[in-house]
Amino acid sequence: MTALLSLRGVKTNIGRYHILHGVEFDVPEGGLTMLLGRNGAGKTTTLRTIMGLWRAHAGEIRFDGKDITALATPDIARLGIAYVPESMAIFGDLTVQENLILAARSGPFDQKRLDWIFARFEALKRFWTLPAGHLSGGQKQMLAVARAIIEPRRLLLIDEPTKGLAPAIIANMIEAFRELKDGEATLLVVEQNFFFARELGDNVAVMDDGKVAHCGGMAAFAADTALQQHLLGLGMGEHQ
Incomplete structure (x- = not known):
């Protein structure tokens, strides 16, 4: 399969701390790649480095064959890459509608696309004119994802x-991600919910201590309890 995103020997320091120690993996075009690992393994740092929010001091990041290692974050976004951070980073003083307007850089909403988002995340339609800071945690997460997909993107990085x-919101999220990965987008997702990972993952990269310790298909990894125990400390069947 053709790699849409490739990391080779990526090293990232944050201050005096060495976080990534030569990360290497590919994200095949189409489908969903899960980035798994214990807490502190370097997963979030990897996403932020891809997006240019933290700068790799060694190695190479290529997107669709283009070296993006030294590009600024706005230039990376213009290539069709969207990032949903764990913090969600919504604008709490702006309404749901205004948050999405800011994300729709090409102009007015595509109504068909907006209706699709409303069908998956009904609360966004219900609270359309409400300040986003008034939403629940789950509703804010819906909004953060909706901002990333309000326009077509080639690659989604989601933490x-x-x-x-x-559980009901997770089920809606699974439905939305399944349609995205089977349609227009490639996804790289950091996730701790192993049920979610098993349901959606086509491929998997497992990080350990700032490096990638395993890459392969999700189905094979989900069936290998011993490997899961070794790399994650528990089996995927033990965590729903």
Whole structure:
């Protein structure tokens, strides 16, 4: 499969701390790649480095064959890459509508696309004119994802989308991500919810201590309990 995103020997320091120690993996075009690992393994740092929010001091990041290692974050975004941070980073004083207007850089909303988002995340339609800061945690997560997909993107980088969400909202998120990965977008998702990972992941990269310790298909990894125990400290069947 053709790699849409490739990391080779990526090293990232934050201050005096060495976080990434030569990260290497590919994200095939189409489908969804899960980035798994224990807390502190370097998953969030990897997403932020891809997006240019933290600068790699060694190695190479290529998107669609283009070296983006030294590009500024706005230039990376213009290539069709969107990032949903774990913090969600919504504008709390702006309404749901205004948050999405800011994200729709090409102009007015595509109504068909907006209706699709409303069908998956009904609360956004219900609270359309409400300041986003008044939303619940789950509703804010819906808004953060909706901002990333309000326009078509080639690659979505999403950090722990189900963290703290109720099961019903997770089910809606699974439905939305499944349609995205089977349609227009490639996704790279950091996730701790193993049910979510098993349901959606086509491929997996597992990080350990700032490096990638395993890459492969999700189905094979989900079936290998011993490997899960070794790399994650528990099996995927033990965490729903």
